[in-house]
Amino acid sequence: MPGDEKRWGLNVTKQEWFKYGALFLLAVVAFGVAGIALTNPRGPGEAVSPVTASSPVATPTATATPAPTVAATAQQLKIQLPAQPVLLILGDSYTAGDGADQPDQGWAYVVANALGYPTNIDGVGGTGFAWGGGEQDNLAQEYEVRLQEIAANPTFVPNVLILQGGQNDALITSPDEIQTATAQTIEAARTLWPGVQVVVLGPSAPHPLAEELQGANSAVRAGAAAAGAPFIDAYEAGWFTGANSPGFDFDGAHPNTAGHAHLAEKFLESWATLIQ
Structure with a gap:
């Protein structure tokens, strides 16, 4: 029929256009997939998880690490026990053994x-x-003063020092004064005996006196932490409780012989953790 050649020629042109158009579309898709692969590399066999509107992208959040408390810092510290320890224990009436049947039964x-x-x-x-x-x-027998007196004797040179106390410091109305005095005492010992290892044993007492020592205990603990010395917290650990105090009390202020033995036992348990 007239016009068939023109019609067929038009049809061939359309087919070719669709063919080339399809090829071009496939090329665009392939190029896009390659671009995604380049921007999201993965290992062999690793699946790609699609991100959808119902699956929001998680953004990392910073997790704050809480700063250690003064108590934790002091308790975490340890000492380097010398090969040949020479020990000085300095403190108050508890260290003197008051309340025990015999002084040598003191803690x-x-x-x-x-x-x-x-x-x-x-x-x-x-x-x-x-x-x-x-x-x-008014007697000028603070711990630092007594350390200086002991250091005046060159025949005794300690390399380990245990400072016990704080019960009488509860008479001081300023916690800052107690804290400063504690830190200065520790630093004085290190000046008098370079390299000395210092441990502080905080205040303790049978109940009800123990209930009055919280402020002094916190101040002594803070002073030990400021000087970087381990602190054994008998108060917070509850060495003396309302339940055990009747069996450990001597006069309402000092432990009896059993109380001193209890203090010694608890101290040695703590000591073992400080020298590991």
Whole structure:
């Protein structure tokens, strides 16, 4: 029929156009897939998880690490025990053994015997880091003063020092004064005996006196932490409780012989964790 050649020629042109158009579309799709692969590389066999509107992209969030508390910092510290320890235990009436049937039944003497190190024990009742003794704090027997007196004797050179106390420091109305005195005492010991390893045993007492020591305990603990010395927190650990105090109390202020033995036992448990 007339016009068939033109019609067929038009039909061939359309077919070719569709063919080339399809090829072009496939090329575009292939190029897009390759681009996705390049921007989202994965290992062999690793699946690609599609991100949809119902699957929001997670954004990383910073997790704050809480700063260690003063108590935690002091308790986490340890000491480097010398190869040949020479020990000085300095404190108040507890270290002197007051309340025990015999002074050598006091906690400090029990600890010294258990450890087996050459040891000097210096306990003076009514004294503390900041409180010098006497009803008016007028005896000038603060721990730092006594350390200086001990250091004047060159025949005894300790390389381990246990500072016990804080009960009498509860008479000080300023926690900052107690904290400062504690830190200065520790630093003084390090100056007097370079390399000495210092451990602080905080205040403790049978109930009800123990209930009055929280402020002093916190201040002594803060002073130990400021000086970087391990702190054994007998108060927070509850060495003396309302339940056990009747069996450990001597006079309402001091432990009896059993109370001193209890203090020594608890101290040695803590000591073992400090020297590991």
